[in-house]
Amino acid sequence: FSKEEIINIRKRFPILSEKIYGKDLVYLDNTATTQKPADVIEALADYYKSYNSNVHRGVHHLSQQATDAYEKARKKIQQFIGASLPEEVIFTSGTTESINLVAQTFAKDHLKKGDSVMISAMEHHSNIVPWQMICEEKNAKLKVIPVTENGELYMPGFEKLLDKTVKIISLTYVSNTLGTVNPVKQIISKAHEKNIPVMLDAAQAVQHFPVNVQELDADFIAFSGHKMYGPTGIGVLYGKEKWLKKLPPYKGGGDMIKTVTFEKTTYNDLPYKFEAGTPNIADAIGLAKAIDVITEIGLHKIHHAEQELLKYATGQLKTIPTLRIIGEAKEKAAVISFLLGNAHPFDTGEILDKQGIAVRTGHHCTEPLMDFFKIPGTVRASFSFYNTREEVDALVKALRRIDNMLN
Ligand code: PMP
Numbered sequence: 001f002s003k004e005e006i007i008n009i010r011k012r013f014p015i016l017s018e019k020i021y022g023k024d025l026v027y028l029d030n031t032a033t034t035q036k037p038a039d040v041i042e043a044l045a046d047y048y049k050s051y052n053s054n055v056h057r058g059v060h061h062l063s064q065q066a067t068d069a070y071e072k073a074r075k076k077i078q079q080f081i082g083a084s085l086p087e088e089v090i091f092t093s094g095t096t097e098s099i100n101l102v103a104q105t106f107a108k109d110h111l112k113k114g115d116s117v118m119i120s121a122m123e124h125h126s127n128i129v130p131w132q133m134i135c136e137e138k139n140a141k142l143k144v145i146p147v148t149e150n151g152e153l154y155m156p157g158f159e160k161l162l163d164k165t166v167k168i169i170s171l172t173y174v175s176n177t178l179g180t181v182n183p184v185k186q187i188i189s190k191a192h193e194k195n196i197p198v199m200l201d202a203a204q205a206v207q208h209f210p211v212n213v214q215e216l217d218a219d220f221i222a223f224s225g226h227k228m229y230g231p232t233g234i235g236v237l238y239g240k241e242k243w244l245k246k247l248p249p250y251k252g253g254g255d256m257i258k259t260v261t262f263e264k265t266t267y268n269d270l271p272y273k274f275e276a277g278t279p280n281i282a283d284a285i286g287l288a289k290a291i292d293v294i295t296e297i298g299l300h301k302i303h304h305a306e307q308e309l310l311k312y313a314t315g316q317l318k319t320i321p322t323l324r325i326i327g328e329a330k331e332k333a334a335v336i337s338f339l340l341g342n343a344h345p346f347d348t349g350e351i352l353d354k355q356g357i358a359v360r361t362g363h364h365c366t367e368p369l370m371d372f373f374k375i376p377g378t379v380r381a382s383f384s385f386y387n388t389r390e391e392v393d394a395l396v397k398a399l400r401r402i403d404n405m406l407n
Contacts, residue, residue, distance in 0.1 A: 006388060009385065012293070015036070026394050027358050028383060029382060031380065037290070037293050039289050073285050077288070081212065089236060092235045095126060095203040100130045102199055105248050109247075111138045114140070116143045117140060118144075118145065118166050118168070119131060120172065143165075147372060152180055159190070170201065171199070173205035175204070175335075177327070177366045179332035197219035198219055202223045205223070207302075219240050220237065230287035244271075249276070306333070310334040316393070317395075325338045326339065335381075335382045337364075337380045338378060343402065345379045357398055360380045
């Protein structure tokens with residue numbers, strides 16, 4: 001982006017002009033959650049101010065208006081990820097719920113004793129624990145694709161693990177801790193040769209580059225609204241129609257039924273079969289607005305800008321001799337995990353905070369990955385297209401000072 005473009009982009013995100021301890025906010029925790037453009041904040045307020053109503057049930061005007069907006073949001077997401085049908089887009093509360101939904105419903109008829117589920121060593125806890133829970137219940141095994149020292153999947157390990165016991169693979173597209181972009185297309189095609197479905201945790205993918213579910217041929221993908229400039233509490237599960245039809249309902253309640261008697265209940269068609277109860281109408285509308293903003297700015301331009309920042313930040317950080325970057329995959333999203341000499345990540349993060357610089361420290365919900373690298377955690381700086389080189393410079397300058405203090 002040009003200087004002028006970036007100034008205008010930043011103006012759209014009100015929080016970016018906040019002061020923290022009297023200093024300019026430098027927000028480098030975009031992997032945890034992204035900031036919200038005024039467009040999204042206004043879309044939420046507009047819904048509550050002028051057409052708040054429950055969906056799908058009312059004959060009255062407002063209910064129609066809310067239903068239209070909610071269903072339009074679904075179509076917008078369908079287009080955004082290149083799904084063939086709007087019914088393949090299920091609204092959930094986020095990536096975590098989307099993964100739990102698939103784990104629980106898939107396990108019912110497709111997982112039995114002796115079977116296995118394949119994940120990788122760089123998964124977020126939310127793509128480990130739901131599978132672990134159903135494996136325990138079904139007496140199935142978890143197979144874990146190993147990672148290499150530079151933070152990539154060890155592909156010979158993947159091929160070795162891909163045996164007849166594997167019933168589903170669930171894999172992160174982009175690592176939230178290392179930034180690694182995994183070769184998911186290759187993995188999906190290898191898995192499909194053996195008729196094994198693949199779920200992608202795309203929580204750290206959809207905001208960084210175009211993701212097309214049909215091109216990837218993914219069976220399921222999950223992502224969260226709040227990591228793509230939308231509201232919290234809303235997320236998406238995409239599933240191929242053939243799979244969503246096959247899987248049993250997840251939660252029971254209103255909206256997910258066709259008819260109810262005490263003897264027998266029949267279930268609604270897709271997507272409602274998986275949307276029990278009043279959905280998160282406002283936040284679905286807010287998410288659609290976030291997609292408008294992303295689309296208007298351009299996902300290709302966003303990708304380019306973030307890659308430039310990643311390159312610049314990596315180069316600048318490497319000028320600090322004690323700084324060690326964890327995860328140097330060939331293909332990365334704009335996420336940099338690092339350690340500063342012997343300084344504890346938490347101390348580094350706390351001192352950065354006093355400068356108004358927001359980073360994340362700790363295990364980033366990837367404890368097994370930290371165990372692999374034999375470290376307690378990292379400092380993680382994660383960038384969005386609204387970040388600037390000046391902000392990278394502020395980070396590097398502050399880190400130099402901390403390095404002198406703590407090392
Ligand atoms: N997977 C990945 C790769 C993530 O980065 C996150 C959020 N940090 C999640 C899953 C979970 O997302 P949520 O908390 O929005 O459900």
